[in-house]
Amino acid sequence: MSAPALPSPVAPGRRGALSGRGFVRYVVLTLGAAVMVLPFVYMLATSFKTQTYVLTIPPQFVPHPATVDNYSRVWSSQGFAHYFWNSLVVAVASTAFSLLLSSMMAYAFARFRFPGREALFRVLLLGLMVPAIMLIVPQFVLAKHLGLINSLTGLVVFYTASTLSLNTFLLRGFFQAIPVELEEAMEVDGAGAVSRYWRLVLPLSRPVLATCTIFTFLASWDEFSWALTTITSPEKRTLPIAIALFQGQNSTLWGLVFAASIIAVLPVVLVFLVFQRHFVQGLTSGAVKG
């Protein structure tokens, strides 16, 4: 009757989920979850509606008549297949480069003692403190000088650079926890630093590499501000800017806009559902910047 509800010390675990308090708990949670999920359901429904039914009173949660016309139009005639490909290429390349470079740096920081180690690491951590959007003005000027405006290469280079700090930080923490004796044993066998890094440290770090891969991939896949600022020609657009500009031109064609949005969101949701564990790990190690 007066047992505290916070992790119930009296009878831990499954104290009848259907007791009074347990029932209220589920009602509250379900209401909350409904608020979280309903907008997505509504978006999905709208992507199957014809234009006539997009903003009706009362709203339709089940499209009737349902049509896949929006998807086929968006995918082929509106060029979203191409934008999807651009996004994929940019995200894969950025992730590969970022992980390679940051794992090399993390290995140096974790396994060597050298003059300037602390100072260099501090400088790198500055990248964690300054949000990317704050640097967009000077970065734009720099990109103009380097000829990286309006190019997918420019996106890859900047996405790689902006994810280095976080990845190096996470990887270094993990590398330090790998017993140094394993490496010493390899050294006795005559293995150099490169082969120890490539053949021992990286294979042992699969979990943290997975976490970094997911975060970097999603950050590059969803990035909007930099792409919006630097990409000018339509054929070089990535999905986020293509969707935003598409909505700008077709402000009321919500069916088309959401079909395009679903195409962009679906891979992310799938990745999230499959790799949930890594998400949570990355997050709780302080991995996500607000």
Next chain:
Amino acid sequence: MSVMERARTRTTEEKNSAGRERPPRPRSRAGATPYLFLAPGFALFLLLIAYPMVKAFQMSLYDWNIVAGATSRYIGLDNYRRAFHDPLFWRGLQNSGLYMALTVPPQIVLGLGVAILLNNKAPGRAVYRVLFYLPVVTSWVVVSLLFQYLFADSGLVNWVLHDVTHVTGHDTSWLSGRWTGMVAISALGIWKGVGWSMMIFLAALQSVSKDLLEAAALDGAGRWSTFRVVTLQAIRPALLFVIVMLVIGGFNVFVSVLLMTGGGPSDSTQVLLTYMYKQAFTNLDFGYGASIAVMLTVGVFVLSIIQLRAFRSDEELA
């Protein structure tokens, strides 16, 4: 694996010879090797992240000219003075502050509430966790457009408030007014962020001592005082972390404002970052844009330092 075996024998030998300290000591006598590992990544970081940080300070002191070959005029602190006397800059600051005031407390209260409800090993817990976290992983672009649609004149929100519950007497044009626009933008911020704070609090709640909870229960402490004394004490570092991150996130609000209202109507929903963006990329006033970015960066930086300090002296805090 011979390497593994050898490593194991080495460790036992070492343990016998001297009480070995963790963490493992890094190797010395490294020579050039670590620098070779660092070089490519660090060079890229210096050029594209560290240099622009310095460059932003420099640009903010100039009437910066973006045209190739043209010279920029040094004007000292004029850009900062201008911001100080610019009503739109202050409005941006106000709106950013308003966004924080509207989004930070609900995210903390709701996030903590959901985390507490999910903290027992209740069946279905994993499913709820996923559902609450779903908005967090969805791109800002998509959810901004989605909320624009939900808050449209004959959209879902107006239907619920007007046609179903009769809270409002007529359809509200959410995105065509300053206050209603900020409410819609903040609603998106809360909806998207609750899952994040929930996840942090869930991790923190693992550290609440079962013994203390049990002792409190045996002492006949009520639920509220148990929560205040035991749980809240244990999760204080996490609470601090969440508050700082959300405030920084509030300074960072950009995409949702840009896409939902574009800072309009007539600059009334401009926040600091959208105003910076407009000055730089619409008015091509790069020096002024840079000065706003510098001020923001310093603000965020100070917050980060405070956070690090607070983490270090967490026990000392009363």
